[in-house]
């Protein structure tokens with residue numbers, strides 16, 4: 156469950172089936188720097204699944220789960236506890252209300268991570284210190300003496316390898332036995348500040364945060380505190396950590412290779428090629444063909460005969476198993492066409508997210524993204540948007556400024572087709588086929604993205620921030636995690652698609668019966684016929700697209716002759732239709748997220764903007780394209 | 785000299801920051817005055833290593849971080 160109550164993506168909705176809370180249970184918050192493994196530990200402690208990926212900023216929302224030993228809270232990673240970024244503020248507010256703080260640090264970056272620990276100690280929080288990723292540290296020749304660390308800090312210190320569940324039971328027993336201590340190892344300056352007076356803890360927290368905030372007047376004070384902290388930490392590190400030289404690992408080698416300009420670009424292109432071969436050729440050809448035919452020839456007639464046998468009412472039959480039937484057409488499209496495409500795509504994304512490739516891609520794309528007011532970090536939400544717009548939109552939280560978030564959200568809304576849309580587009584373009592069409596389609600979408608970015612960058616006031624990201628080690632994707640993540644995302648897709656398709660189909664059927672569709676077709680046919688040069692029947696697709704872009708596929712696939720019907724569209728028209736569908740308004744789920752993140756005004760602007768852009772682009776392309784193809 | 789001008793293959797020590805915001809930003813990644821970093825790559829952003837961490841820093845930001853090579 157999330158405190159924001161968002162349910163539109165699988166990032167935070169997995170923990171809904173909670174055990175009932177009980178009054179005496181302590182609140183336990185997992186706090187630490189990004190990418191140290193908090194979410195893996197959350198999953199291990201709670202038995203639920205929140206997303207785990209190998210890049211900083213995976214968790215953007217707070218998740219909670221109730222267990223027999225406490226209410227476990229997963230927080231977004233923060234480098235510090237100031238009021239500097241949204242993540243820091245979120246984390247700060249959480250820990251003020253928790254009973255036990257489990258501070259997770261990475262054995263790989265003890266020196267950096269302990270800064271937050273020291274801050275927690277200075278703020279007078281009781282802490283359990285978890286040193287995670289011990290396996291990786293060992294492989295890199297780092298040994299950490301956790302017993303020594305424990306005595307130096309006077310805190311319970313637990314070494315863990317969370318991905319293998321090592322040390323998790325120690326965390327649980329420490330929580331149960333209430334082994335939570337206050338460390339005496341307070342930064343000297345802070346100690347002096349609070350020595351004479353009796354100051355309440357909230358007051359201490361506020362004072363420290365104020366001194367360390369970026370616009371505090373007396374900078375020397377902050378400097379002294381920070382220097383003293385670093386000294387304390389480096390003294391501790393000297394006593395507990397030993398680094399020995401080891402051979403460079405394959406992970407390092409690959410990681411470095413990806414930062415080489417030529418190799419980096421070649422790998423990115425190779426990746427796209429593989430994706431195209433797997434999804435664009437194999438899955439959309441063989442797999443979809445097979446599944447679709449099976450459902451169309453075996454399942455649909457079977458269900459039709461059953462339903463017609465039970466319910467002899469024509470009107471109901473039409474809705475259930477007719478031309479646009481919920482039990483026939485919806486199943487054919489959702490299971491036969493969209494499901495295989497989406498599953499493969501999500502699996503591919505999950506592997507990428509787990510590998511550590513995305514932050515390196517951020518480095519590679521930084522210069523290009525700078526031109527549209529973003530920095531390389533934006534590649535992460537934009538890529539996630541190719542999976543699901545709602546998910547991409549939420550992930551824009553990892554961007555550094557309001558301006559960047561607005562630009563990224565608008566680009567996600569305008570140009571980035573989600574997996575479901577790609578499903579339709581791939582199916583559509585497959586009916587024409589050919590590299591030239593694909594190249595044209597991609598070129599046009601890319602040009603619009605650049606144009607939109609440039610214009611937005613000019614129009615939206617404010618500043619963009621510079622790239623600053625740490626590149627985690629490349630890791631072998633974990634089979635368990637990739638499959639889990641894909642599974643939850645696919646389930647989430649089905650959970651959304653089926654009801655929307657069902658209600659949508661019923662609505663269309665009713666609108667059709669009362670004659671509204673005919674009326675609407677007439678009303679918008681000037682746009683469709685004159686502007687877009689598409690057949691008047693395309694108006695239906697328009698109406699369906701307003702509900703959800705992938706829902707429009709029902710009408711579209713029919714028009715290109717996939718449903719055993721006759722082909723109504725020419726090749727040029729198919730490309731126009733594909734473009735309009737790509738650029739068309741965000742689905743309701745994405746719109747709700749935009750509204751929650753950015754408010755009504757911006758959501759309306761994105762919606763209206765995408766609507767207008769899709770029609771304008773469609774109209775232009777309809778006039779230019781015949782000269783090219 | 786600034787971090788962006790760092791020579792390929794060299795190591796450097798951070799000696800200062802142009803403004804407080806740059807300083808706060810850098811500090812969160814363990815880049816404080818006196819911290820030693822080594823060059824990793826430069827393709828737009830500059831990528832450096834400190835301890836076991838690899839950090840990518842955008843061009844403009846890296847120009848605001850003062851270093852001396854060692």
Ligand SMILES: Nc1nc2c(ncn2[C@@H]2O[C@H](COP(=O)(O)OP(=O)(O)OP(=O)(O)O)[C@@H](O)[C@H]2O)c(=O)[nH]1
Nearest residue numbers: 189190191192193194195209212213214232316317
């Ligand atoms: N080798 C190894 N990898 C780990 C361990 N724990 C976590 N990881 C990996 O570290 C990465 C980050 O894990 P997450 O749980 O997403 O980290 P997080 O702290 O929640 O990160 P944010 O949500 O970004 O703050 C993933 O690739 C994990 O597979 C561990 O003990 N050993």
Ligand SMILES: [Mg+2]
Nearest residue numbers: 193194213214
């Ligand atoms: Mg997380």
